[in-house]
Each structure stands twice: as C-alpha cells, then as structure tokens.
Amino acid sequence: RKEVEQDPGPFNVPEGATVAFNCTYSNSASQSFFWYRQDCRKEPKLLMSVYSSGNEDGRFTAQLNRASQYISLLIRDSKLSDSATYLCVVNQDDKIIFGKGTRLHILP
Amino acid sequence: AAGVIQSPRHLIKEKRETATLKCYPIPRHDTVYWYQQGPGQDPQFLISFYEKMQSDKGSIPDRFSAQQFSDYHSELNMSSLELGDSALYFCASSLRLADNYEQYFGPGTRLTVT
Numbered sequence: 001r002k003e004v005e006q007d008p009g010p011f012n013v014p015e016g017a018t019v020a021f022n023c024t025y026s027n028s029a030s031q032s033f034f035w036y037r038q039d040c041r042k043e044p045k046l047l048m049s050v051y052s053s054g055n056e057d058g059r060f061t062a063q064l065n066r067a068s069q070y071i072s073l074l075i076r077d078s079k080l081s082d083s084a085t086y087l088c089v090v091n092q093d094d095k096i097i098f099g100k101g102t103r104l105h106i107l108p
Numbered sequence: 109a110a111g112v113i114q115s116p117r118h119l120i121k122e123k124r125e126t127a128t129l130k131c132y133p134i135p136r137h138d139t140v141y142w143y144q145q146g147p148g149q150d151p152q153f154l155i156s157f158y159e160k161m162q163s164d165k166g167s168i169p170d171r172f173s174a175q176q177f178s179d180y181h182s183e184l185n186m187s188s189l190e191l192g193d194s195a196l197y198f199c200a201s202s203l204r205l206a207d208n209y210e211q212y213f214g215p216g217t218r219l220t221v222t
Contacts, residue, residue, distance in 0.1 A: 032209045046210055096209065
C-alpha cells in the first residue's frame with residue numbers, strides 16, 4: 001500500500017458545484033496533514049493545514065479521520081480559478097510525504 | 109511578506125556539465141527542503157537541512173550534493189548531468205522549531221539538460 005494515496009482524477013466539475021477529495025495514508029502514527037494546490041508549472045502553495053477538529057477557510061473545508069486514516073478537502077461553490085492539482089501532504093516521523101495529486105477542472 | 113527565493117529561475121546545461129541551484133528560505137525559517145518534479149509527476153523529496161545539518165535524505169542521486177550555510181541559504185550541486193535530470197527543482201522552507209511542518213515553496217528552477 002502506498003504511503004499516501006489520492007485519486008488522480010481528473011475531476012471535471014461545473015462552476016458553482018461542490019467537490020470533495022479524499023486522501024488516505026498508511027502510517028497511523030502520522031502527525032501533520034496538509035492540502036496544497038499546484039497550478040501547472042508553478043510551485044505548490046499551501047492551501048490549509050488539517051487539524052484533528054477539522055478546519056474551514058471560506059469555501060474550503062478540511063477534515064481528518066484518524067480512525068480510517070484519511071483526510072478530505074471539500075470545495076463549495078467552485079470557481080474557475082479553483083482548477084488546479086490538489087496535493088495531499090502527510091508528515092510521518094518528520095518525513096514529509098506527498099501524494100500524487102488530484103487534478104480538478106472547473107467547467108464554465 | 110518575504111517568500112522563498114530561488115535562483116536561477118531557468119537553467120540550460122549540457123550532458124555531463126555541472127549546475128548549482130540556490131535557495132534563500134523565508135527569514136527565520138530553520139529548515140530547507142529540496143524537491144525534484146518531472147513533467148506530470150508529484151514533487152519527489154531529495155534532501156532536507158535543519159539548522160545547517162542534513163536532517164533527511166530522499167531520492168537524491170549520488171551525483172548531487174547539497175548544503176545549508178550559516179545564513180541558512182542552501183545550494184544544490186548537481187554534477188555529471190543527465191538528460192533525465194531535466195525537471196523543476198523546488199526549494200521549500202519551514203519553521204520546524206515551532207513544531208510546524210508547513211512548508212512554503214519557492215518558484216522553482218527549471219533545469220533543462222540537452
């Protein structure tokens with residue numbers, strides 16, 4: 001089983017819709033979790049850290065489920081500018097592990 | 109706010125040449141990471157430094173070496189370049205002392221080996 005797994009997509013979603021991604025991790029001792037977004041040929045940008053209690057930032061909500069070992073990202077009222085690759089990142093024993101990313105295309 | 113600075117932004121080298129990539133972390137950040145990202149791939153972790161000491165090593169080839177200097181900037185040295193080394197090289201920094209592993213990425217150096 002890969003350490004961090006994501007559905008590569010692409011997810012083709014109409015503008016205004018809600019979309020959700022999951023990311024599973026294999027090491028139950030993982031300590032920190034993050035979502036990054038990456039636009040084509042650009043650097044990954046930190047979207048949000050994922051806390052045990054879940055957290056929300058505007059249209060974005062991230063949740064952590066330790067029992068099932070996954071994190072999720074929910075995007076509400078999606079915009080064209082949300083089109084990007086979303087990378088799940090997990091810190092395991094001070095080792096940062098990236099998922100392979102989920103591609104999202106918001107359709108006008 | 110100051111971000112991670114990388115130089116050069118673009119670099120073209122021939123096979124068997126050497127290259128040096130530079131990274132200037134966000135001020136007061138104590139940890140630097142290097143990543144390699146090939147076309148259509150996720151970032152592959154190469155190496156990291158915490159307080160000027162190597163802290164973790166990933167899939168960095170033996171032909172590559174890196175170090176972090178007293179001013180916390182880091183350099184990735186690449187020798188005997190191969191065509192397969194063509195990629196985007198990102199540097200990221202974080203403040204590990206705060207027990208915070210949020211990494212902030214630089215804009216990357218695009219290396220093309222011909």
